[in-house]
Amino acid sequence: MRIISFNANGIRSATTKGFSEWFLAQQADVLCIQETKAQEAQLTDALFRPDGHHCFYRDAITRKGYSGVAIWSRREPDEVRTALGWAPFDDEGRYIEARFGNLSVVSFYIPSGSSGELRQGFKFEVMQWLRPILEEWLASGRDYVLCGDWNIVRSALDIRNWKSNQKNSGCLPEERDWLNGLCADLPEHADATSGRGWVDAYRALHPDGQDYTWWSNRGAARANNVGWRIDYQLATPGLRERLRDCSIYTGERFSDHAPFTVDYAL
16 A cells, blocks of 8 residues: 655645656555645646546635645545544644555644744644554554654654754754654654554664655755755554655655655555
């Protein structure tokens, strides 16, 4: 099973840059999109509903042209969920989940705090609110793959300029502690009751890898590979042994993020 996660930074913009053609050539089973920046009514073109795919969108209702997530799937899901029960998060279009038997694939878009204290405060609220939900999912017995832009790096391996970003949103110690507290990099550390159990697919496959998924549009960040790894696929512990391969596609530039693909033996 091939799953792709991609922050489009505007799905209409990404398609004008060839994203849909690239995606169709990947033979992916599921695509999780973040930051669609559109209302579903604006996405009637076939580019946004490719043949052979079931396409589901969760728009932001608080502000048009903002946030938004989607899932495209070759197999029709048994169920699609678009709300977790907290309006400030749900109404910004930051969660959609497709259920296939005992497997849930989620497209998440965790808020950025880079615009100032107000949004950073909201990000911290989201983190605190999400933790028990993620712990509940770990303990549920279902298999989950959480795809998306988490807007947080985990370690110095995940960001080019580690030291100079210690006081910047996305690299704050509190943010890193939260995300690392959810993840289990070694099987013996997996513990669903404490929340330590999510498997970072990229890190599991590349323990010492230093690849990035996002680059600032400022300066020549992408050309110089001054990036951040903030796009993840986090899987429940039972899927660790089913990880086969992963890749970050940088051959074309569809967005300020790169598509992140993971293959699972499912």
